[in-house]
Amino acid sequence: MTFRDGLSLALSGLVSNKLRAALTMLGVIIGVAAVIVLVAIGQGASSLVTSRIETLGTNVLFVSPAGGTPFPVTESSLVAHTLPYSDLVVPEMAAGAKISTLSVQGSGSIDGTTASYLQLGGISLATGHFLTPFEVAQDQHVAVLGANQTASLFGGQNPVGSSILVMGQQFQVVGALNAVGQGPGASQDNEIFIPITVAQTLLSTNQLSQLVIKAASPGQANLAADYLTNLYTNQFGSPSAVSVASEDQVLQTLQATRATFTDLLIGTAAIALVVGGIGIMNIMLVSVTERTREIGIRQALGATREDILLQFLLESMAMSLAGGILGAVFGLGAMHIIPLILKTPAVFSPTALVLAFVFSTAVGLIFGLYPAIKASGLDPIQSLRYDG
Amino acid sequence: MIRTVSLYKDYKLGTGVYHVLEDINFHVPTGMLCAIVGPSGSGKSTLLNILGGLDSATKGQYWLNSHDVSQFDSTQWAHERNRTIGFVFQSFQLISALPARENVALPLVYRGVPPKVRRAKAEYALEQVGLAERLHHRPSQLSGGQQQRVAIARALIGDPPLILADEPTGNLDLKTGQEILELLQALNENGKTVVIVTHSQEVAQVCRQIIGIQDGHVVRNTLELEEMR
Numbered sequence: 001m002t003f004r005d006g007l008s009l010a011l012s013g014l015v016s017n018k019l020r021a022a023l024t025m026l027g028v029i030i031g032v033a034a035v036i037v038l039v040a041i042g043q044g045a046s047s048l049v050t051s052r053i054e055t056l057g058t059n060v061l062f063v064s065p066a067g068g069t070p071f072p073v074t075e076s077s078l079v080a081h082t083l084p085y086s087d088l089v090v091p092e093m094a095a096g097a098k099i100s101t102l103s104v105q106g107s108g109s110i111d112g113t114t115a116s117y118l119q120l121g122g123i124s125l126a127t128g129h130f131l132t133p134f135e136v137a138q139d140q141h142v143a144v145l146g147a148n149q150t151a152s153l154f155g156g157q158n159p160v161g162s163s164i165l166v167m168g169q170q171f172q173v174v175g176a177l178n179a180v181g182q183g184p185g186a187s188q189d190n191e192i193f194i195p196i197t198v199a200q201t202l203l204s205t206n207q208l209s210q211l212v213i214k215a216a217s218p219g220q221a222n223l224a225a226d227y228l229t230n231l232y233t234n235q236f237g238s239p240s241a242v243s244v245a246s247e248d249q250v251l252q253t254l255q256a257t258r259a260t261f262t263d264l265l266i267g268t269a270a271i272a273l274v275v276g277g278i279g280i281m282n283i284m285l286v287s288v289t290e291r292t293r294e295i296g297i298r299q300a301l302g303a304t305r306e307d308i309l310l311q312f313l314l315e316s317m318a319m320s321l322a323g324g325i326l327g328a329v330f331g332l333g334a335m336h337i338i339p340l341i342l343k344t345p346a347v348f349s350p351t352a353l354v355l356a357f358v359f360s361t362a363v364g365l366i367f368g369l370y371p372a373i374k375a376s377g378l379d380p381i382q383s384l385r386y387d388g
Numbered sequence: 389m390i391r392t393v394s395l396y397k398d399y400k401l402g403t404g405v406y407h408v409l410e411d412i413n414f415h416v417p418t419g420m421l422c423a424i425v426g427p428s429g430s431g432k433s434t435l436l437n438i439l440g441g442l443d444s445a446t447k448g449q450y451w452l453n454s455h456d457v458s459q460f461d462s463t464q465w466a467h468e469r470n471r472t473i474g475f476v477f478q479s480f481q482l483i484s485a486l487p488a489r490e491n492v493a494l495p496l497v498y499r500g501v502p503p504k505v506r507r508a509k510a511e512y513a514l515e516q517v518g519l520a521e522r523l524h525h526r527p528s529q530l531s532g533g534q535q536q537r538v539a540i541a542r543a544l545i546g547d548p549p550l551i552l553a554d555e556p557t558g559n560l561d562l563k564t565g566q567e568i569l570e571l572l573q574a575l576n577e578n579g580k581t582v583v584i585v586t587h588s589q590e591v592a593q594v595c596r597q598i599i600g601i602q603d604g605h606v607v608r609n610t611l612e613l614e615e616m617r
Contacts, residue, residue: 005497016485297481300442301542302470302498304463380442384481 001307010314013287014322024283025323027276028363032327032356033334034269039352040335042262044345046255059087059221060120060247063228064210069241072206073196079211085224088214090116093199093207099192100165104153108146109191110166112199120212123188126150128160128175135174136195143171147179148189166192167202221246266352270359276323277363284316284371288378295375296383309376316368317361324360328353389550389581390416390439395448397434397604408434409604412448415611416597418549421576422583423592426601433554435601436585440473440552441465453549470498474543474580476572478555480535482527488514488538489523495546513541517571533564540571551575553584557591569594 001009014021063079065071076091083089093112100106117123118130126147135142143164150159159173171194180188200206213228215221225244232242245253288295295308332348339346395412398405408431416422426432437443438450441460450458453472460468474495475481482491493510501509514520517537527535536556543551553572557565569591576582584591592598600608 001498002500005503008503009497012485293481294483294485297483298494298498299466300440300469300475300481301495302466302546304466304498306463307466307498381437384442384477 001303001310003310006307006310006314007318009311010318013311013315014318017287020283021319021322024279025276025319025326027279028273028320028323028360029276029327029330031269031273031276032324032360033331034272035266035356035359036328036331036349036352037334037338037346038265038269039262039349040346041338041342041344042258042265043347043349044339046258046262047345047347050251050255059215059218061213061215061221061225061228062210062245062247062250063213063242064245065208065242066240069236071208071242073200073208075208076211079213079228083213083224083227085215085220085227086213087216087220088116088119090114090120090212090214091196092117092209092212093196093203093205094191094209095199095203097167098165099149099153101153101162106149106152108149110199110202111188111191111193112196112203113193114196117193117212120214123180124178126176126178127158128173130175131193131195136197139197139201140195141169141171141198142174142195144175144177144193145173146177146189146191146193149192150176164192166194169202273359273363276360277320277367280316280319280364281367281371283319284312284368285374287315288312288371288375291375292378292383292386295378296380296386299378299380300384305376308378309372312372312375313365313368316371317364320360320364320368321357324357327360328356331356389418389420389453390414390583391449391451393449393451395435395438395450396446397431397438397443398446407604409438409445412604412606414599414606414609416581416583417611418581419576419579420581420583420597420611421573421595422581422597422599423595424583424585424599424601425587425592427587430601431604432585432601436552436554436583439583440475441469466498470495470546472548472550474546474548474551476536476539476543476551476553476556478558480527480532480539480559482535482538482542484527487524487526488519488530488541491527491538492542492545494542499546509545510541513545514538516544517541531564532560533567536560536564536568537571540568540575544575549579549581551580551582553582555586556584557586557588566590 073091076089080086080089090113094109096107097110099108113131114136115131115133128144130144131142143166145153145159150156153159153164154162159176162173164171164173177188213224215224225246228244229239232244233239236242298308335346335348392412392414395409396407397409398407412435424432424435434443438445441457445458448458449456452468457468489507489510492513493506496506496509511520511523514523517540519534519537519541522530522534530538551572556572557568560568572582572584573594584595586592597611598608599606
């Protein structure tokens with residue numbers, strides 16, 4: 001039997017049982033579609049994080065204390081005055097909080113900081129102004145809202161001049177930011193920025209969450225990182241008491257996290273493909289039983305064991321390959337729709353498409369092998385007498 | 389065409405052994421129309437299956453077309469069945485999902501014949517058995533006699549020298565059975581060796597060689613009697 005005849009036989013076998021073949025393919029369709037969509041979303045999120053961090057420049061350092069390490073607000077001015085390479089030192093004091101207006105209850109992150117935060121880049125004002133040095137120095141209860149907070153508390157209307165309650169205290173909104181999407185750590189879209197002096201009182205703490213340091217150049221940032229690492233290691237007796245991370249390191253950590261997450265998603269999709277393969281094996285075993293007499297007839301007419309093996313193997317492979325093609329079509333379609341719903345970008349990965357295809361074909365081959373071997377090993381006489 | 393030498397077939401039943409065929413010796417010359425007759429359970433169908441390579445003898449020698457095929461493996465037998473033997477079964481053994489033309493063309497699929505040539509040959513074979521108008525009918529759309537004609541067309545398409553027929557008229561009414569028998573006779577007249585397993589006296593009577601089987605033994609062989617005379 002030629003390969004073409006085998007393929008023709010396999011396809012006619014599928015066509016004669018369309019519904020069953022379609023249901024059997026479902027597992028592979030879902031698996032392949034899932035791989036394509038999940039990888040696209042994972043890569044989309046990853047590329048967004050990369051571009052967000054890159055907007056900060058390559059000369060930024062993040063200095064944050066490990067749990068329990070004293071890191072008071074005064075550290076900010078200390079570093080600003082003593083660090084020879086720093087251009088800008090921005091303190092941040094962050095915490096989750098209940099945020100509300102008279103009519104809307106909500107939650108988000110408050111970020112106590114200074115007017116310098118705006119100079120770090122990465123954010124832009126939609127309306128009003130950012131915190132001013134005067135407002136920070138005067139402990140004024142003013143706030144700048146991230147885009148999501150503007151949307152949820154004010155329905156997207158201009159919030160400037162309105163009042164909000166943060167942990168029970170009244171703040172006047174002086175500015176609102178444009179949407180920035182996912183960034184390092186919590187999204188700035190969900191934050192409200194208040195003067196660090198007010199945050200100290202509100203949170204009853206003196207402890208900073210982190211210092212963001214901008215050096216004059218990437219080279220100076222490296223020197224600053226070394227300087228601070230030595231400084232805090234000597235001060236606290238341990239290099240891990242205070243983390244000094246460059247933008248590259250933060251990026252690498254985030255990318256590694258994203259990669260792990262993407263691997264996890266691919267693993268989940270792979271399980272769906274394997275389950276799909278088990279479905280194919282199950283149906284192929286049923287098919288072999290149902291067609292026992294046909295197998296006997298073919299053997300009587302000159303089919304070798306290899307011919308029968310090829311026929312059933314091609315049938316299972318055709319089923320998984322067709323499932324792979326349909327899964328790719330659905331996956332590519334979903335890749336364009338899901339980001340609109342989840343509001344997260346998706347980046348098409350040709351590698352994921354090829355991998356999904358290869359994997360689905362392999363699933364057909366591996367899970368079709370046992371039923372095909374079983375079919376090819378049937379005894380001609382027993383098969384011809386089979387009355388199923 | 390066919391020669392068997394001390395052919396045995398045993399089945400294991402629990403701890404015992406059941407002898408289906410014992411010391412079978414006969415010769416069917418090329419071009420013969422031969423009937424293997426005997427009561428139910430005598431072993432005649434088992435013998436036909438061994439002659440067709442669908443079953444194997446426990447011991448003994450089987451010569452087909454001057455070749456010792458006793459030790460053939462499954463692949464060798466598949467090729468031998470495809471080229472040398474045409475089968476006609478009592479229950480027709482057509483593939484229900486395929487139309488008549490595709491059923492008839494099946495042996496050529498396993499000979500690597502291109503689809504166009506297969507279709508043309510299948511149409512010609514169906515014409516030969518009077519079913520030129522039934523090319524696209526599935527077995528369920530054909531009468532018993534028509535199904536057996538399709539099976540005969542299928543047995544003929546590869547032009548094998550030997551036709552093995554297992555109770556070919558067993559599932560047919562008298563008139564249709566007669567027509568099928570005439571078809572087999574015509575094939576024999578055209579040079580095919582035809583071996584028919586039957587319990588019908590009418591069928592046996594038209595054959596020039598009759599081999600009688602009883603309890604797994606050859607109890608009668610008209611050819612030997614003729615040779616002795």
